[in-house]
Every structure is written in structure tokens, then in C-alpha cells.
Amino acid sequence: MGSPMKIRAAVKDGITEVKILMGHAMETGLRKDAAGALVPAWFITEVTAKHQGKVVLEAQFGTAVSKDPYLVFRFKGGAKGEKVSVSWLDNKGDTRSDEVEITEKV
């Protein structure tokens, strides 16, 4: 089980903006450690975001995405108190899911 994500979801004028910070090493498999040995590839492959259980974003990630990825997207709809959940899957089969309530954007 990966480390917790930081998710923010805020709605304004009918558009919800979701900001996701994921804690992940995102190793490319090309980096060498201090001893010169290759560090095995370890990265997020899929990210899925749902609003009230309905998929609003699906993304495929690869090794070009940085460590601790940060993702921002907006979708039409959403209301204060409704839920946005995000989950990811990595190439080792590890997953993580977190959920937040939508707030009103000031």
C-alpha cells in the first residue's frame, strides 16, 4: 500500500478543479545507485479519478513523469460535499486510493 495522496477538490461556477499530489519514487529503471547498480523501474502506470463513483479521468503514466507526481484537472459538475476519489496502480501491482469531499472555491 503506497503512501497517502494529498487531494484537493474545489468547485466554482459549475467546474470542479482537482489537485492531486502523489507520493511515489517513480524510478525510471535507468538510474544507478551509489554502487553503480541499476535501480529497478518502479512507477505509477495508471491513475483513475472518480466523482461520486463515476470515472471522470483516466490517465496512463510512464517513466517520464517525475517523482512525487502532481496532477491537476477540471471536470464539469460537482457540488460541495460530494466525493472525489483517486486511485493509482504501479508496475509492481501496488495501489493506493484516497478520497476527499469537494469544497467551495473562494
Add this chain to the structure above:
Amino acid sequence: MYTRIILTLALAIPCLAIAGDDKSAEEIAKYREMVSDGNPAELDEMRGEELWKTAAGTKKASLEKCDLGKGAGVVKGVYAELPRYFADTKRVQDLESRLLTCMTTLQGIPEADITSKPFSTNNYKSDIEGLVAYVVGQSKGMKMAVSLKHPKEKEAYEIGKRIFFYRAGPYDFSCATCHSENGRRIRLQDLPNLTTNIGAQRAYTTWPAYRVSQGLFRSFQWRINDCFRQQRFPEPVFGSELTVALTLFLAANANDAVYDGPAIKR
């Protein structure tokens, strides 16, 4: 089926190749602005909050009774007033040395377990650095107000000042060698003039910070430790009187500025 999606991907790029000297500071500032929204230090803040509330050590206690200067368990605003004199330990302490006191006395964690590995690496997450991230984040937006009233605080300020200007080592460097003139730089990094209030304020209020080039959150003890290395000085003892005095000297020079950490640095 899907509603309209606007997707923005912010990728942290560890190495920036920038041509032209005068533009580089401006470009780095732009880059900081771009990445500040998704500062990974927030993940360390979350990790630290969890650590703060979780029972640990032989005494199976959390840190919720730890007094960081504003009473047992108070975290809000403490960092803007640290380092300060603590009557129970009869010495001036910065955040890290105070956390050390709480972790050893309240939780029963052996001091050496903490001080032997106080800084995170790519394969190791230091608990004390996580705690630092959480605590400093709770002072964001507050005015720096480090006290110099107690004689021990005054003394620490004077010691810190002396260390700052103390030249030694193979290159005969002091902190001031690199940090006492405006407009100096090493490679592409501007060196803050820490002898001016504005210089000390800008630097101090943005530490601790997430270092993009290292992909790690770094505490102020780490900052001092690394500048000792750049100065070719022996490695300072974690949380020692010397490091606390130096921290207090810089913190007090930053007084009245608004604390804005944990920040993000190149």
C-alpha cells in the same frame, strides 16, 4: 461518456539548463512559482502529522504532550518563535533539538537512534524531518517573532553571530565569505546576503524546504549541516548548541517577516 477534461501535468524537472546570467534568477523564480502549487513537502507534512499523533517508543506515547514553546501539544505558530529558551531543559533549543527532547523523554526513543540518521535519503525517510515538516507548516503566514529577552537567548545570538563570521578550515571560509555581499552567486545559485535583514528574512522564512534537485524535504539542521560541508568544516553535531545558536542568529535577523515554509527550492 466523459465530461470535458482539461489536463495539466506539472513535471518537476531536476536540472534546468538556462542560458544567460541575468535571466537565470528570473527563470528560477518562474519555475518556483510553477512548482509551488504542488509542493511535495505537503506529503512530508502529512507524514509528520501522522507521526506526531502516533504512539511510539518504549513509553508508547504520541508527541501530543510535547511542549514546543507555547504549551503542551500546541503546534500552531510555534515555529515562528523558535529557537527559544526552555526552562525545563535550561537551554535554548531550535525545533529539531526540542523534538529530540520530546522524543527521548516522552516517548523513550534512544537519542542515538534519532541523531545517527537525522536526514532523509532516497531510501530512508527520517521521522524527525517528517515531524519538522508538519510543525513548520503550522506557522505558515505568521510573523517571525524570535525573542532575545532571556539572557540565554541573547547569549545564543552572540554565539551565533561569532560562528557566522568565524573563519577557519582549509579555505579559511566563514559563513560570511559566501553570504555577506549582495549579488553574489555560485554557479547559477544566488547567494543570499544573510547579514542584511531582507536577506536573512528571504532565506529563513523559506526554510525548511523541498529540494527539487534532491527530491527530498530538508530541515534547517540539514541546511546548516550542508553549508558546513561547503565551508569545509567538520560535520556539526545534530541539534548541538552551535547549530542552535547559528539558527537563532538567522531567525532573529528574520524577525517581522512572514514565515512562508515549507517552501520549494531548486
